[in-house]
Amino acid sequence: MRAVLLTASRRKSVRRVVEHAPISRQVVRRFVAGASIEDAVRATRGLVESGLWVSLDHLGEDTTEIAQAKATTEAYLTLLEQLVESGLATKTEVSVKLSAVGQALDRLLSVENASRICAAAKAAGTTVTVDMEDHTTTDSTLDIVRELRADFPSVGAVLQSYLHRTEADCQDFAGTGSRVRLCKGAYNEPESVAYQRREDVDDSYRRCLRVLLEGYGYPMIATHDPALVEAAESLIEEVGRADDTFEFQMLYGIRPDEQQRLARGGRTVRVYVPYGDEWYEYLMRRLAERPANVKFFLRALASRD
Numbered sequence: 001m002r003a004v005l006l007t008a009s010r011r012k013s014v015r016r017v018v019e020h021a022p023i024s025r026q027v028v029r030r031f032v033a034g035a036s037i038e039d040a041v042r043a044t045r046g047l048v049e050s051g052l053w054v055s056l057d058h059l060g061e062d063t064t065e066i067a068q069a070k071a072t073t074e075a076y077l078t079l080l081e082q083l084v085e086s087g088l089a090t091k092t093e094v095s096v097k098l099s100a101v102g103q104a105l106d107r108l109l110s111v112e113n114a115s116r117i118c119a120a121a122k123a124a125g126t127t128v129t130v131d132m133e134d135h136t137t138t139d140s141t142l143d144i145v146r147e148l149r150a151d152f153p154s155v156g157a158v159l160q161s162y163l164h165r166t167e168a169d170c171q172d173f174a175g176t177g178s179r180v181r182l183c184k185g186a187y188n189e190p191e192s193v194a195y196q197r198r199e200d201v202d203d204s205y206r207r208c209l210r211v212l213l214e215g216y217g218y219p220m221i222a223t224h225d226p227a228l229v230e231a232a233e234s235l236i237e238e239v240g241r242a243d244d245t246f247e248f249q250m251l252y253g254i255r256p257d258e259q260q261r262l263a264r265g266g267r268t269v270r271v272y273v274p275y276g277d278e279w280y281e282y283l284m285r286r287l288a289e290r291p292a293n294v295k296f297f298l299r300a301l302a303s304r305d
């Protein structure tokens with residue numbers, strides 16, 4: 001089912017059906033903060049007031065037009081201005097997909113656009129994390145992160161434990177000040193590059209986490225998996241990590257009670273909050289992660305008339 005949904009996430013015909021199914025909006029609301037910047041700022045304020053930190057994602061990916069890449073970049077600049085005006089910028093960073101700012105069109109264009117966002121984030125007193133997409137873009141994305149870090153050292157990278165290569169990438173990215181979000185990975189990847197069995201992905205996550213926590217960077221532990229949160233807590237104690245040298249991260253709408261529990265226990269917890277109209281691919285990845293979500297999806301399809 002996971003593979004079917006992830007394949008569907010790239011199909012235009014399925015996209016049209018899902019986007020227009022009446023119940024889709026209801027499902028979307030669980031995972032997406034709303035369509036506008038105002039919605040994003042409102043959701044951010046609520047989370048920050050409840051003791052959480054935020055990473056905002058202006059939805060959109062796989063951009064095929066230069067104008068669209070530019071519009072996405074401008075949207076991030078406006079968002080960052082609004083965060084400053086609302087006094088929320090210090091606890092809110094932004095997450096950016098390079099494919100949304102033109103990576104597939106022209107590498108240089110995507111670096112220029114991402115640099116503009118990084119400069120605006122720096123001026124706002126915050127920073128950027130560059131999301132990781134499918135494995136065909138891993139090398140290019142990590143190279144661009146290195147390039148951005150020359151001017152903006154706090155730019156975060158994302159590594160996915162389902163890829164065979166990731167333990168070695170963690171070694172490379174565990175240097176002083178290196179912000180690294182470790183997640184399991186959300187795309188449909190072939191067995192030539194990625195672990196297929198859940199246990200193997202989880203074992204890899206534990207190994208990667210050890211490398212990052214024993215290193216000198218700032219690990220961002222992005223998972224809702226209770227076993228991995230527990231493993232992280234043990235490792236944090238074992239290696240003697242100070243409270244302000246790492247954070248937990250979870251997605252908007254997923255395990256909110258656990259987000260609050262960790263924050264109440266003194267952990268920094270950052271919630272990844274997507275907003276905007278281009279929710280289709282994001283939603284399909286969230287549905288694919290959990291069988292229970294699929295029934296909402298099927299209901300959405302069934303009620304499309």
Ligand code: FDA
Nearest residue numbers: 131132183184185186222223224225249250251272286289
């Ligand atoms: P797992 O999928 O095993 O879930 C553990 C438990 O969490 C489930 O049993 C359930 O209780 C709950 N849960 C998880 N997903 C759920 C869902 N969709 N709906 C309801 N409950 C759910 N991926 C990527 O490839 N590139 C990226 O840049 C990012 N960025 C990113 C940022 C942040 C902050 C997070 C938390 C995650 C990502 N991801 C990502 C997604 C990540 O790779 C992964 O697909 C999801 O986090 C799900 O994996 P878990 O580690 O939560 O474990």
